[in-house]
Amino acid sequence: VKYLENAARNRFAKGVRSLPGPQGLPFIGSVLELPQKNSWMKFHEWGEQYGPIYQVNLAGVNHVWITRDNIARDLLTKRGAIYSNRPHIPALERDNRTSGQYLPLMSKNETWTRQRRFAKQIMDTSEKQSFYGYPELESLRLMVELMVDPFRYNVAMESYISRVTSRLAWGTSAPSDELKQRARELLIGVSPSGALGNKFPFIMSLPERLIPAKAWESRRARTERKFFQTMQQQVKSDMSDSDTPKPSWMRAFLENKLKWGFASDLEGAFAVGMHGIAGALTIAAPMQSFCLAMCHYPQYQDLLYEEIDEVLGDRMPTFADMPDMPVLRAFIRETLRWRPPVPTGIPHESSEDDVYEGYHIPAGSVIHPLEWSISRDPDVFPEPDEWNPLRWLDQEFPTFQEPLTKFPTITQYSQFGYGRRTCQGMGVTEADLFVGLGSVAWLFSMQANDSPEPVNKPATSDAEAEAESWLQEQVKYANQRAEDEALSEAEADAQIWLQEQMKTTNERADFEETAPRALQERRAQASEPLGDSQPPRCLSSEDAERGFFEHNAKRIKRESWDSKRRSTSQDFSTLQHAIAAKLANQNDLADQSSRPSSLTGTPPPPQLTARISEYDRVEQAVTKIPLPFSWHHANDSGICLPETPLSTPGESESVSALTPPTSPSSTRSVRWSCPPPAEATPETTPDSAPKTCTTTNSSLQHPPSARSTKLRGTRPSTAPIHGKVAMENDPTMDFSTLLIAKPMPFSFQLRIRDESRAEKVQKRWLELKLQGKFEEAKVYWGKTTAGDAEVGWGKTFS
Numbered sequence: 051v052k053y054l055e056n057a058a059r060n061r062f063a064k065g066v067r068s069l070p071g072p073q074g075l076p077f078i079g080s081v082l083e084l085p086q087k088n089s090w091m092k093f094h095e096w097g098e099q100y101g102p103i104y105q106v107n108l109a110g111v112n113h114v115w116i117t118r119d120n121i122a123r124d125l126l127t128k129r130g131a132i133y134s135n136r137p138h139i140p141a142l143e144r145d146n147r148t149s150g151q152y153l154p155l156m157s158k159n160e161t162w163t164r165q166r167r168f169a170k171q172i173m174d175t176s177e178k179q180s181f182y183g184y185p186e187l188e189s190l191r192l193m194v195e196l197m198v199d200p201f202r203y204n205v206a207m208e209s210y211i212s213r214v215t216s217r218l219a220w221g222t223s224a225p226s227d228e229l230k231q232r233a234r235e236l237l238i239g240v241s242p243s244g245a246l247g248n249k250f251p252f253i254m255s256l257p258e259r260l261i262p263a264k265a266w267e268s269r270r271a272r273t274e275r276k277f278f279q280t281m282q283q284q285v286k287s288d289m290s291d292s293d294t295p296k297p298s299w300m301r302a303f304l305e306n307k308l309k310w311g312f313a314s315d316l317e318g319a320f321a322v323g324m325h326g327i328a329g330a331l332t333i334a335a336p337m338q339s340f341c342l343a344m345c346h347y348p349q350y351q352d353l354l355y356e357e358i359d360e361v362l363g364d365r366m367p368t369f370a371d372m373p374d375m376p377v378l379r380a381f382i383r384e385t386l387r388w389r390p391p392v393p394t395g396i397p398h399e400s401s402e403d404d405v406y407e408g409y410h411i412p413a414g415s416v417i418h419p420l421e422w423s424i425s426r427d428p429d430v431f432p433e434p435d436e437w438n439p440l441r442w443l444d445q446e447f448p449t450f451q452e453p454l455t456k457f458p459t460i461t462q463y464s465q466f467g468y469g470r471r472t473c474q475g476m477g478v479t480e481a482d483l484f485v486g487l488g489s490v491a492w493l494f495s496m497q498a499n500d501s502p503e504p505v506n507k508p509a510t511s512d513a514e515a516e517a518e519s520w521l522q523e524q525v526k527y528a529n530q531r532a533e534d535e536a537l538s539e540a541e542a543d544a545q546i547w548l549q550e551q552m553k554t555t556n557e558r559a560d561f562e563e564t565a566p567r568a569l570q571e572r573r574a575q576a577s578e579p580l581g582d583s584q585p586p587r588c589l590s591s592e593d594a595e596r597g598f599f600e601h602n603a604k605r606i607k608r609e610s611w612d613s614k615r616r617s618t619s620q621d622f623s624t625l626q627h628a629i630a631a632k633l634a635n636q637n638d639l640a641d642q643s644s645r646p647s648s649l650t651g652t653p654p655p656p657q658l659t660a661r662i663s664e665y666d667r668v669e670q671a672v673t674k675i676p677l678p679f680s681w682h683h684a685n686d687s688g689i690c691l692p693e694t695p696l697s698t699p700g701e702s703e704s705v706s707a708l709t710p711p712t713s714p715s716s717t718r719s720v721r722w723s724c725p726p727p728a729e730a731t732p733e734t735t736p737d738s739a740p741k742t743c744t745t746t747n748s749s750l751q752h753p754p755s756a757r758s759t760k761l762r763g764t765r766p767s768t769a770p771i772h773g774k775v776a777m778e779n780d781p782t783m784d785f786s787t788l789l790i791a792k793p794m795p796f797s798f799q800l801r802i803r804d805e806s807r808a809e810k811v812q813k814r815w816l817e818l819k820l821q822g823k824f825e826e827a828k829v830y831w832g833k834t835t836a837g838d839a840e841v842g843w844g845k846t847f848s
């Protein structure tokens with residue numbers, strides 16, 4: 051019906067043309083042309099083929115894709131009056147446009163207006179109070195977790211975000227695990243590639259007992275409501291029981307209930323809970339992309355360390371340091387540009403027919419600002435596929451903006467949307483990333499794991515066996531203590547920690563059976579030159595890097611701390627051991643009892659390998675579930691695909707009047723910023739940086755003096771890409787498949803930059819831990835997915 055309606059609308063629009071775009075098949079349109087993974091790459095490719103605004107019929111719905119910032123502003127900002135609705139999400143139990151549950155998904159109506167006003171107020175007020183100091187507090191715990199268990203860096207970073215957000219929402223970090231689960235379940239519910247109801251909307255009108263996916267959604271919705279109400283009730287109790295209740299968004303709601311004009315307390319519970327979910331969902335993705343960037347573009351790391359050491363010295367960063375740290379802000383801004391967390395943007399829906407530059411845009415079109423393309427406009431971002439923080443620091447680049455005390459900033463950035471629907475969380479995102487990533491770079495350096503040996507050793511190695519027996523002993527000891535006497539909070543924490551180590555050691559055995567081969571295969575793939583690559587050529591960014599350092603000669607004349615400080619880098623095993631020992635000592639002091647000497651014995655060896663988090667497992671499981679119809683796959687675009695996707699779109703003669711489209715063949719070429727590995731000569735650097743690229747092409751070589759010690763000539767080991775990406779050749783393009791693109795965990799090395807900083811962190815963490823400042827995550831209804839419980843964690847799919 052929608053297809054016929056759209057066709058009729060297009061006929062009635064006289065004197066204007068339809069937007070260009072792929073023709074597709076009748077009714078289903080171009081759904082069969084979409085890939086299963088990273089669908090935004092296909093939309094990007096179509097943008098290069100059809101122009102900066104084009105339309106695609108996807109299963110009868112007209113989707114308009116915008117690939118340039120100025121067009122998105124023209125439509126979504128300047129004509130916001132008719133471009134600010136949201137499309138319907140069929141898999142949700144209640145209509146997202148009117149239910150009042152999820153502010154980002156509501157259409158423009160009264161409920162949206164009052165909730166948006168509320169959102170603005172709580173964000174402004176909490177920003178004035180430095181977001182209550184929560185990022186600083188939780189970054190301490192993040193540092194400890196990274197020291198203790200570096201291979202779970204992704205879990206630690208997700209927990210950091212979730213804990214900060216839980217504290218902001220309800221003043222406590224206890225619900226952080228539950229919040230993560232609520233966020234991942236909602237993400238499945240709203241992602242086109244997630245819940246089955248988004249692929250087959252008709253199932254949502256059938257009885258629950260026949261449709262497990264509908265029952266799953268009912269439980270998700272019930273659990274979410276119960277969780278938000280429980281948290282609201284808890285804050286109410288804290289406010290009446292405590293003289294100094296913690297500041298939070300919920301407290302702000304409860305203290306001024308009448309002011310907000312909400313229909314009920316339940317609306318307030320959702321208005322706050324939704325912000326919790328929005329935060330928990332999104333910010334962890336750029337934190338993990340930052341690790342990718344640091345490892346694949348290591349030549350910029352020292353620039354950041356120099357700033358950190360100069361501004362912060364021996365203390366961790368705070369929100370107040372923001373004006374003094376443009377380099378850190380540039381790293382963050384560039385990471386968001388390079389790997390947009392929401393690459394397809396969040397769609398708007400048009401409420402009226404419109405004409406733009408002679409093109410007809412029918413009412414009811416779903417409008418996507420395609421962030422992946424917008425942040426790759428080569429006129430604004432030369433060499434757009436390169437991660438290059440200098441574009442924000444060097445005036446040679448078009449994106450440079452002064453004053454550097456304010457710019458670069460991620461606020462007012464297109465990644466956060468347009469017009470009346472702009473994201474409300476820009477400020478808090480910047481604070482979380484600034485403090486969190488600043489702390490990470492203050493304490494650690496990162497290196498790609500270039501070891502030719504498999505990073506995982508067999509679980510039966512001597513060291514592993516020793517570690518296992520050490521951990522077993524500790525767990526036994528902790529269990530014994532638990533029986534003998536009531537455990538103090540710190541002791542309980544130590545026990546949990548030790549048990550986790552034990553679990554990890556066991557999990558490691560499974561993981562290691564399959565991981566080494568897969569890793570080797572991936573590395574081999576990554577180092578193969580691409581078939582259609584062009585000869586290596588000198589990139590302007592390299593000149594720009596040199597220029598930048600020449601301009602900043604005074605600053606960079608300072609001796610690099612690099613070799614000196616890195617020599618103090620400490621193995622994690624020692625650190626892990628040190629934490630355990632300190633915890634033991636602290637507790638010994640507290641209870642005057644002695645610990646077994648084995649606690650200060652040989653610590654477990656670290657395995658610096660990323661581990662798949664629960665979140666990733668869930669996401670992977672979603673996309674692996676076989677659907678009832680054999681010709682359908684799950685994919686990340688919301689469209690059902692055949693087993694073998696048809697990859698050749700029909701050529702269209704439509705040409706946009708806006709910017710002439712580039713020829714598809716030119717956009718498919720792959721260029722290298724340094725020669726492909728086959729032509730590169732490895733060159734050893736003093737601190738055994740992975741590899742440096744040199745080449746026979748003299749234009750790529752710069753005299754070392756001009757480069758300064760800050761740029762040690764290490765070039766990315768990835769193949770920079772333009773237009774169509776050969777994803778299998780780019781290890782930085784491995785994302786989760788739901789609406790938020792989160793890089794999959796990868797293997798790399800974290801090294802402590804300065805031992806005294808590590809000790810400071812441990813000491814402070816212990817102090818605060820003993821003061822009860824770091825609550826453990828609370829279990830609300832068990833993590834079981836079994837049975838037909840009224841509330842609980844949903845299975846990935848039932």
Ligand code: HEM
Binds near residue numbers: 325328398471474
């Ligand atoms: C990396 C972090 C984040 C990114 C990339 C992001 C991105 C976005 C985008 C693209 C939109 C839609 C804008 C549009 O429709 O034009 C949005 C909306 C929204 N975001 Fe964020 N967001 C992030 C973090 C947050 C956080 C931390 C919060 C709150 C704690 C938040 C709260 C919201 C809200 C409430 C809306 C809805 C605004 C409306 O529809 O009126 N976001 N965000």
